[in-house]
Amino acid sequence: MSVTINDVANEAGVSKSTVSKVLNHWTTISPATVEKVHAAIEKLHYTPNSRAVNFAKGATSNIVYLTNLEKDTAYRNPHMFDIMCGVHHTLSENNYSLTLVNTSEEHYPGEKVSEVITSRSSDGLIIHGSAINKEIANLILDAGFPHIIIGHPSFESCLCWVDTNHALAGEYAAAHMIACGYTDVAFIGERKTDYISAQRQKGFMAGMLDRGFHIPAARIGNTDSSWQHTYSVTSDMLTQPVPPRAIVCENNTLALGVIQAVKDRQLSIPDDIAILTFDVYPYSSIIDPQLTIVDINVYDTGVQAGSMMIRKLQNPELLIQSYTTLPVIIQGESTRPLT
Amino acid sequence: MSVTINDVANEAGVSKSTVSKVLNHWTTISPATVEKVHAAIEKLHYTPNSRAVNFAKGATSNIVYLTNLEKDTAYRNPHMFDIMCGVHHTLSENNYSLTLVNTSEEHYPGEKVSEVITSRSSDGLIIHGSAINKEIANLILDAGFPHIIIGHPSFESCLCWVDTNHALAGEYAAAHMIACGYTDVAFIGERKTDYISAQRQKGFMAGMLDRGFHIPAARIGNTDSSWQHTYSVTSDMLTQPVPPRAIVCENNTLALGVIQAVKDRQLSIPDDIAILTFDVYPYSSIIDPQLTIVDINVYDTGVQAGSMMIRKLQNPELLIQSYTTLPVIIQGESTRPLT
DNA sequence: CTGAAAGCGCTTACAG
DNA sequence: CTGAAAGCGCTTACAG
Structure with missing residues (x-):
């Protein structure tokens, strides 16, 4: 059906290993070969099948944003979505996608988190402060799953979090x-x-x-x-x-x-x-x-949380507990310098 | 490392084909075998690797929600997020996940949509009305990609959409x-x-x-x-x-x-x-x-859009152009029955 | 009702 | 610098 790495290899007259190496920016490939492969890719309009890539690499390039999502959440808590937009911005710049997971309809605490962890459908978990609890904390810590909590958890733990000062x-x-x-x-x-x-x-x-x-x-x-x-x-x-x-x-x-x-x-x-x-x-x-x-x-808080996640992914041992705040004065008419 | 379908097959004393069939609810498996397999799954705490499932099935159980996401979008347009929550609700009930994709930072119109379609990273596309344009419409229609637009597009087309009356x-x-x-x-x-x-x-x-x-x-x-x-x-x-x-x-x-x-x-x-x-x-x-x-x-509008998407996935030929509206009177103090 | 085998489309040691 | 081969963990005709 659709064009695969084999078609590209044939077109370029190289092996599919070589095509894969070009795709993954290996430095050991000669410039001439890189050139040929790129030409073939262009000609055939090839795009790697991300399902196959995910499977072969054992990673998804996907991060889950865990929070409470109900009717009217958008009106009652727009800040949460502004944070989410910030997270999305950073992740997307780093070629990660963001998937939403809702904890408000769980059958038991931690249900969704276990699913995410055991199904291997994402590489990391960003959790809005309103959705964290001890059950979830234990699941994450036991699995050693990469995570960032947005908002200092109310209990003692060695979770990674960012919060506002x-x-x-x-x-x-x-x-x-x-x-x-x-x-x-x-x-x-x-x-x-x-x-x-x-x-x-x-x-x-x-x-x-x-x-x-x-x-x-x-x-x-x-x-x-x-x-x-x-x-x-x-x-x-x-x-x-x-x-x-x-x-x-x-x-x-x-x-x-x-x-x-x-x-x-x-x-x-x-x-x-x-x-x-x-x-x-x-x-x-x-x-x-x-x-x-x-x-x-708070958009910036989300941006920071996204960066932290990227760092975690590169260095899983990293323990992050940080305050990141960008206060801004919005001048209105209710204060005025005394002259 | 983690437990695979082979481990379950060994534990249950059956082939992995059989385990797979049990997992996918084939009706041809004897009750006794189903029982054995479930017992093995429980014992080993097995969860299928979704990356492998996606790859083998050629589908992702993932839907993309395409919209404009910027700093302050959450404050200026909370309705869009309320719709999104409705969409998420329905999809999640049907075991689909929802991934966010932002069109506001595209290098050229349709960039993100082409990526979604060609990378095969999702099974369908739900597009908020503010993000649709003719480029995107053509990409979707040419690829025959399952989609639902939320909001009647401003141009003539055979796109599928839902809108409010x-x-x-x-x-x-x-x-x-x-x-x-x-x-x-x-x-x-x-x-x-x-x-x-x-x-x-x-x-x-x-x-x-x-x-x-x-x-x-x-x-x-x-x-x-x-x-x-x-x-x-x-x-x-x-x-x-x-x-x-x-x-x-x-x-x-x-x-x-x-x-x-x-x-x-x-x-x-x-x-x-x-x-x-x-x-x-x-x-x-x-x-x-x-x-x-x-x-x-509008949460309900999102819920409806989600259902439409599920129907589309089951029946790709379906052309959906529908008005779905649930008006509600919220009684305030600014009207009162004359006595 | 069950299983052996091929296949999904990539990546990655390893050999050359 | 390049390629053959094994492998990632499932699904699905097909044969029995």
Whole structure:
């Protein structure tokens, strides 16, 4: 039917071993032969059958992206797909393909991972943080299967992972506020037990302190993440004898409550109260006023995870546990340099 | 190294042909033999090497999802990923895997499609409407490669596609308005040349007419999609001697302009003016008031596309050109039955 | 109902 | 620098 390596060998007048070596860029082939083989390939429009290549080489040039995929996941968690696009970009540059595997419909934990590992249908596994658990960790570790987890697993292990440094993003927030001239800045976060919120707060406070400004406890508000609670915590802060000059909100949802509390007090943003938040959310664009945001480039996180996977594949012994963060300030109308 | 079909054959005391037949559910094997083979498989924890299976069968059990993937695609076009999740769901139920291929970084149009087709790395191609063009169409058609396009291509062809019936969604909007008791309903859409807007308008008007209500031209507003224009078109409509009782907005972005125009006139939603729009957008949830929406279940569109692909694979001659739409009314606070 | 044998299209030691 | 041969682990006519 379709043209095979034998047809090319015949056309070029060489053996199929030689054609294979040309295809795989062996350096021992004479330039003249390489030339002949290429001419034959062109003439016959030959493309290697990847199924045969995979089988002979014992590898697939395919990586699995393991995550939870349900109706509406795309709306609720667009970040996960942005990460995926970054992963895809790097892998595709390195001639690897990316296959999706869904853990949300498993019959038992680890079902899909065992399938991937035992069926030898891919060379490595990139796992979104939301899909990792101990069962999966053990399967991977026992099999010695190449993997990268996106997001620090919540349990101790010698898994390979990449994660975002949220404290660093908090420092960026502090740096921006100081650069604008705001020195009395409050922080509205989630519960103290929320990992990301706590990290951002820590980084923010450290960043302020490094620049000579200590943030007192009265300037820190912890909420249960609800609109109502955020509104009331913010209102309390604004009615103190000396209200803060600026507020860092730990996320966009909190920002909605904070903005309303500020507006209801007839205060102007940013002239009376400046506001900064983290992460571009799907609805960031219609928040009024347009907020200044410390955004984490999660696409880049995906790109990094892809590179790590390529390195793992070349050097399976490699233990990777790394923080990779690219924070970006997106300047909105809710902060402005004091003149 | 790992356990092969030969090991299983030895363990079970049969030939590897027999093991293969059991694996492939041939009906000619005696129950006793099937039993023995299964026992051996269990004992050895055997899983077929999918690379070998693919090669021997001349198929991959893999489908490619072709689309544009860039940084921020996930935020700008979450619908595309929701469709993808639907496709993945169906394929995975049928033991097919889904591999992502990106057309946005091609060196020349059709590059990725040729690769997919000639490398025989997948059994079929599902193409998101945004990625289809004539080059790709010709490659697919010439190769006779199994494919489903999601979205009616803009050019004439005998490609297989599935698409959404937007006129039907328009009819749903009309039905909902009438059910609430609103009979004098305006429609605010995009330019007349916008396909989706025109279809929705057509369906809406037909739906109203079917129920005995003719919508006059003065109740139709076409905009250039900008906030400003939408605001002014709406304002004009509201200042007519008899303003409409309800407004159907062709999308959420238009709805933002419409809502502002209504509010600025001190009119109450839905008591003075009821509002309905189409599609759940990422920021639908924070629009105030929460809008009543005719949503298209695009996950279901993906599910349907997946089924179509499975049918195509079983019957390659099948020509599929079908509208598959599952509109859903999401009741918000912007419409309410008149009592 | 079962098995021996050929074949799927490559890669890779190995010999020359 | 090149080629003959074995091998990768299955499937599938075909014969019995």
